[in-house]
Amino acid sequence: MKQIIGIFILIFLQLSLSAQKKTEPQIDPSKKLMTVEASCGQCQFKMAGSGCTLAVRYNGKAYFVDKANIDSFGDAHSKMGFCNAIRKAKVQGEVVNNKFVATYFELVDAKK
Numbered sequence: 001m002k003q004i005i006g007i008f009i010l011i012f013l014q015l016s017l018s019a020q021k022k023t024e025p026q027i028d029p030s031k032k033l034m035t036v037e038a039s040c041g042q043c044q045f046k047m048a049g050s051g052c053t054l055a056v057r058y059n060g061k062a063y064f065v066d067k068a069n070i071d072s073f074g075d076a077h078s079k080m081g082f083c084n085a086i087r088k089a090k091v092q093g094e095v096v097n098n099k100f101v102a103t104y105f106e107l108v109d110a111k112k
Contacts, residue, residue, distance in 0.1 A: 089106060
């Protein structure tokens with residue numbers, strides 16, 4: 001029994017020590033930082049598709065976002081979630097194959 005507990009402790013320590021530190025995306029000073037509207041493409045921007053997918057409205061056109069996930073910014077179905085509100089976001093990236101490929105994505109806090 002002591003051996004089993006010891007093995008579990010060793011496994012736990014190994015997993016804890018080998019876990020990678022999560023790094024926040026950084027702004028690239030060589031790229032333009034844009035302020036765009038961000039929301040659920042299907043619920044707020046009336047884009048075709050199933051489910052709820054993060055999208056941005058950039059230069060008057062809505063694009064689904066690649067490299068950022070709708071669930072990374074809280075509950076999409078809460079009062080200020082992407083399915084119920086259009087939020088402002090600071091982004092860096094480019095449109096590739098009709099998708100906005102984000103290299104940086106930060107929500108701008110709503111005024112209280």
